[in-house]
Amino acid sequence: MDFRVLMQERKTLIDKALDYYLPREEEYPQEIHRAMRYSVFAGGKRIRPLLTLLTAEIFTPEWKRALPAACSLELIHTYSLIHDDLPAMDDDEYRRGRLTSHKVFGEGMAILAGDALLTLAFELLTDNNKGPSEFDSVYWQEVPPQTKLDVIFEIAGAAGVRGMIGGQVVDLASEGKKIDEQTLEYIEVHKTGALFKAAVRTGALLAQADKDSLRRLTVYSSLLGRAFQIVDDLLDVEGSEAKMGKARGADAKKEKATMVSLCGLAEAKSRRDQLYSQSIQELEYYGGKADQLKKITRFLLYRDY
Amino acid sequence: MDFRVLMQERKTLIDKALDYYLPREEEYPQEIHRAMRYSVFAGGKRIRPLLTLLTAEIFTPEWKRALPAACSLELIHTYSLIHDDLPAMDDDEYRRGRLTSHKVFGEGMAILAGDALLTLAFELLTDNNKGPSEFDSVYWQEVPPQTKLDVIFEIAGAAGVRGMIGGQVVDLASEGKKIDEQTLEYIEVHKTGALFKAAVRTGALLAQADKDSLRRLTVYSSLLGRAFQIVDDLLDVEGSEAKMGKARGADAKKEKATMVSLCGLAEAKSRRDQLYSQSIQELEYYGGKADQLKKITRFLLYRDY
Numbered sequence: 001m002d003f004r005v006l007m008q009e010r011k012t013l014i015d016k017a018l019d020y021y022l023p024r025e026e027e028y029p030q031e032i033h034r035a036m037r038y039s040v041f042a043g044g045k046r047i048r049p050l051l052t053l054l055t056a057e058i059f060t061p062e063w064k065r066a067l068p069a070a071c072s073l074e075l076i077h078t079y080s081l082i083h084d085d086l087p088a089m090d091d092d093e094y095r096r097g098r099l100t101s102h103k104v105f106g107e108g109m110a111i112l113a114g115d116a117l118l119t120l121a122f123e124l125l126t127d128n129n130k131g132p133s134e135f136d137s138v139y140w141q142e143v144p145p146q147t148k149l150d151v152i153f154e155i156a157g158a159a160g161v162r163g164m165i166g167g168q169v170v171d172l173a174s175e176g177k178k179i180d181e182q183t184l185e186y187i188e189v190h191k192t193g194a195l196f197k198a199a200v201r202t203g204a205l206l207a208q209a210d211k212d213s214l215r216r217l218t219v220y221s222s223l224l225g226r227a228f229q230i231v232d233d234l235l236d237v238e239g240s241e242a243k244m245g246k247a248r249g250a251d252a253k254k255e256k257a258t259m260v261s262l263c264g265l266a267e268a269k270s271r272r273d274q275l276y277s278q279s280i281q282e283l284e285y286y287g288g289k290a291d292q293l294k295k296i297t298r299f300l301l302y303r304d305y
Numbered sequence: 306m307d308f309r310v311l312m313q314e315r316k317t318l319i320d321k322a323l324d325y326y327l328p329r330e331e332e333y334p335q336e337i338h339r340a341m342r343y344s345v346f347a348g349g350k351r352i353r354p355l356l357t358l359l360t361a362e363i364f365t366p367e368w369k370r371a372l373p374a375a376c377s378l379e380l381i382h383t384y385s386l387i388h389d390d391l392p393a394m395d396d397d398e399y400r401r402g403r404l405t406s407h408k409v410f411g412e413g414m415a416i417l418a419g420d421a422l423l424t425l426a427f428e429l430l431t432d433n434n435k436g437p438s439e440f441d442s443v444y445w446q447e448v449p450p451q452t453k454l455d456v457i458f459e460i461a462g463a464a465g466v467r468g469m470i471g472g473q474v475v476d477l478a479s480e481g482k483k484i485d486e487q488t489l490e491y492i493e494v495h496k497t498g499a500l501f502k503a504a505v506r507t508g509a510l511l512a513q514a515d516k517d518s519l520r521r522l523t524v525y526s527s528l529l530g531r532a533f534q535i536v537d538d539l540l541d542v543e544g545s546e547a548k549m550g551k552a553r554g555a556d557a558k559k560e561k562a563t564m565v566s567l568c569g570l571a572e573a574k575s576r577r578d579q580l581y582s583q584s585i586q587e588l589e590y591y592g593g594k595a596d597q598l599k600k601i602t603r604f605l606l607y608r609d610y
Contacts, residue, residue: 023466032466032474083420088412107393108477111416115388115423116466122427123461126454145450149431152457156428161328161337161421169337172413 003295007050013064014049015041017071021124035105035113036120039078043096047300048073048199054293055203055217058286065139066206069151072121073199076159079117080168080195082110089172090254097246118159125152143206151202158198167191179257185226188259192232193225200224220282227275227301230268233258235305237265243305276301308600312355319354320346322372323379326429340410340418341425344383348401352605353378353504359598360508360522363591370444371511374456377426378504381464384422385473385500387415394477395559402551423464430457448511456507463503472496484562490531493564497537498530505529525587532580532606535573538563540610542570548610581606 018040023033049070056063085092085100086107093103102110125148128141140148157163167190174183200221204214235244236251237260251258259268279297283290323345328338354375361368390397390405391412398408407415430453433446445453462468472495479488505526509519540549541556542565556563564573584602588595 029471029474029478031478032470036466079420083416086413086416088416108391109474111388111391111393112470112474112477115384115419116470118420118423119461119465119470122457123465126458126461128454128458145454148454149433149450152427153431153433156424156431160424160428161341165337165417165421165424166334169334169414169417172417173334173336 003292003299006292007296007299010050010053011046013067014046014053014070014074017067018074021068021071021075021120031105031109032113032116035101035109036116038104039082039101039113040075040117042078042098044074044078046074048077048195050296051196051199051221051293052203052206054296055200056207057203058289058293059204059207059209059213062139062142063203063207065143066203068124068140069155069202069206070199072125072155073195073202075117075121075124076155076164077195079114079121080159080164082114082117084168086110089168094246121155121159122152125155147205147208150205154198154202154205158194163190163194163198167194174257176255181262184257184259184262188226188229189222192229193222196225196228197221216282216285220279223275223279223282224297224300227272227279230259230272230275231301231303233260234265234268234272235303236260238304240304272301308597308604311597312601312604315355315358316351318369318372319351319358319375319379322376326373326376326380326425336410336414337417337421340406340414341421343409344387344406344418345380345422347383347403349379349383351379353382353500355601356501356504356526356598357508357511359601360505361512362508363594363598364509364512364514364518367444367447368508368512370448371508373429373445374460374507374511375504377430377460378500378507380422380426380429381460381469382500384419384426385464385469387419387422389473391415394473399551426460426464427457430460452510452513455510459503459507459510463499468495468499468503472499479562481560486567489562489564489567493531493534494527497534498527501530501533502526521587521590525584528580528584528587529602529605532577532584535564535577535580536606536608538565539570539573539577540608541565543609545609577606 022037022040025033025037027033049067052066052070052073053063056066081095082101084090085095086102092100094100100110101113105113159165161169167187170183171187171191174187197218200217201214204217209217233251236248236258239248241248250256251261259271263271276297280294283294283297327342327345330338330342332338354372357371357375357378358368361371386400387406389395390400391407397405399405405415406418410418448456464470466474472492475488476492476496479492502523505522506519509522514522538556541553541563544553546553555561556566564576568576581602585599588599588602
């Protein structure tokens, strides 16, 4: 199947599943449910859940069982954006061309919406009570309980203080300071890389991949995570403003250290290229079965938005 | 064993376990670990974990297996206090006589410390990798995986938007408004009651209590939760300032609706008494085995701090 068509199909499935897991807007107290949905359906590219599904697809035709975990990662990613945008953090008024959560719902509600999404991420991974549906019990109930626990541990670890939050802490502490390459790498590996790694490993765990594969895909996802962050930095200098829905130059304006500001544009691109070919190398073992994962890797690292 | 001595012993055990689960202060990035520990070790009474342990103790001498879940609830309670105290929420500078997290570490770090504690609560419930210790694998590894998943579901549900966060949302939305008794009850049942109920039910689940017991203890904990909130309101009018470590009258100052302001002091006390005897009634079935749980119920509802 054509890559773009497949991506669109998977993305539609992820969006439907997210809609299914999130509380209805009509439900009391409505304000928080509106806030949760506002940010989850704000035009995200669903990169993390796509990585989970495409990784599982290498190993099993029953990749849909990875859908709850894929969505859990997207909820966690969304909560982190809401909290990152707060005045006490990055203080951003716009994201993807729309007002940020605290600008629409107020700071208190934005904090609570983030808290709620993080909590829901774990609730949905342990929910066996819902009726049969395309999005949960049919597939999720087949997953052995210990595998579910392994997945929750993977996700909680990646989201926590030794993962994403750790990166955010160092990022926050570095504001307005000159930082060295080592600190920058810590931020990138943790703030972005940890969730990428968890996305890929979660797909592998749910497909019952063996230890060798887990090791291989851990390497792949670490390389991808680092390259992805460099591309993010490149886009802030060179990206398409129309497609990104935001102005370039935000990092420079905030005097934020990035791989580009530390090493220059050419060096950053060369590192991106190198990380790309190293990451693809790890997937060669799976031959054609990893074709879609290779394609999304290329797409993520050579996009212009 | 004397009730106060037993409480102190259990509390010491809970504190040791919390210390074990939390990242060391020396670990990089230190600031967030300091912030997490500052709030967890701020003199909390450990009510929720005590309820979990004492409930498990009705059913099994192996009640220590409930320790990770008990601590998980305390981490979630602590995160909720940190976020509640933020300027965008209740805007409190002091709690238990000490500066609140954002006053010491700044708003951004306080938000992240809360996020980190919430995430850690789920990480520790799925962690099988740690070496043998009094606080985890010896007991926790004996728990069947599906029971662990049930416990996580219970806790996530209680902490989420249909539980604690829902209560906080309505509380935030009611600020400065006249609210009716129904809304006040919604806030109390959700903001405080949900975690109390989860604490008790979690202890029962981990002790493999049967459905009848779960039903009975659900009723007990709902009654306790409601009474506890009334006592909190009473203390704000009548409590010992020295013992509470804070001034009375905070609710009145914030024009916060409470059971006392809505119904008067006498009626609030009479409701507390009624809820107390109803809750104890539910424990009679267990005879002497529930003695300690009865005693903590009495202690919680007739304290002066």
